[in-house]
Amino acid sequence: MVRLKQRYILFDIIYPPTADSVEFSSFSTSHSNALLTLHQTSPASISPKTLIQAIRRTIQDNYGDFGAGTAGLSVSIKYFSNKTSTGIIRCGRSSFQTVISALTLMDKIESSNVLIRCIHVSGTIKKCEEYSIKRSRELMRLLSKDTSTIKDSLVSSLQTEAGDFENVERDEDIE
């Protein structure tokens, strides 16, 4: 009996400054300003449900009915944190490149202009979690060089992320 193979895609949502945003002029003034703007927390309107709708719509737009059937229907969101704007997508192994391409081609979720970066692809969800925690630490280290007040909120939210993964729903076929 051959096991059903999956791919887990770790992604994060990045918020680039637009011409009418408040950060427009201060964005390029320091490294931590840029990082804080790009990695800001996601609004409540972005949830696993709206994300998956957006992904399926992009696949439908770019890959048509064939893509939507083969790749789009196998996609599900396993984890998404609004605080860190990070999430994990599960999809079929044969179609993960299509899913990543669709993530690349997205530029808008609900009403916010975003770009989605795929950070890591793995066969098990555990490695994605570990990688995500590693990255959060790295980001914290970069930010702790700077002594601004806003960073505290972000750092604390990053610290909670390690605990957050307890809530990730497990797959039946993995256990």
Next chain:
Amino acid sequence: MFDLNVPWPINNYTTKPTESQLVGLKNTIVTLYALGYTHIAINFTINEAIRIPVGSPEQINPINIEYLTSELVPKFPKLKLFTRLTLIVSDPAKLQGLAKIQSQFDILAVQPVNEKALQLCTTNLDIDLISFNFATKLPFFLKHKTIGSAVEKGIKFEICYSTVVSGSIGYAVTDNSINVQLIKKNFFNNVLQLIRSSRSKGIVISSGASQPLQTRNGEDILTLLKTLGLDQSRAKACITLNAERVLVSGRLRVKSYKQTISAGNEPEEALIEKREVKKEPDQKKANTLAYKKRLGDSSSGRLLKKQRRK
């Protein structure tokens, strides 16, 4: 990672960029930096009809690179900025004084608009990069013979992804009659043509992002192009090695004798890292320009080229 195309907001010599345009450019550069790009070239595109002030060398390059470097590099220590000129060419015979222009820019690129121009650019001109306008259907067929011989010579071909990823905002500047769907279709078709004719060799991927929203993670773009048939094993070089070669060959033009020999104790990387502080009008150098050779033309050059691959 390398991104060889961040457009300079102005396309002529008469106007100066406004304050907000400069801030936008800086934002784009910083966003790219945050995504992992360290070597970024700012691209100045002009039509061949525009007269270049050949007489006064300091006016040839309108990009205020000193200002950008002084603003950004102290805050983002790994950032390296370069300048690039892209000429939109329909008749290469009209291009005069290329020798004088090329010493002012780090990279020299052309955008041929017809087959004859492409042919002449690949055989006659001393350039580093060829780019196409991917938003419209190419009016000619890319032949493997033409593209292959150019790649053999060391010229790279550019794929610029901003037109495909930017959605609605990217098209505010373009003609409204060309709709978004058509631009995407043309992009995919043209990329397929380029991949087929070049056999995945000598391709450079760059953003062409005029806004921060048009930038993407390099690996993700590679995945997108892999679904189009880009060779898996050659994909990674498109954003690292090939782009670096373009920079090296562009810098060698300024800093070496006949693009083959460069004296000094510095390692090869220093060629791209170090910016010349003062450019003295060297009479002797100007004379040798006419005999300039490309690396791959001579057997010794080919040896050098192979060594660089390590």
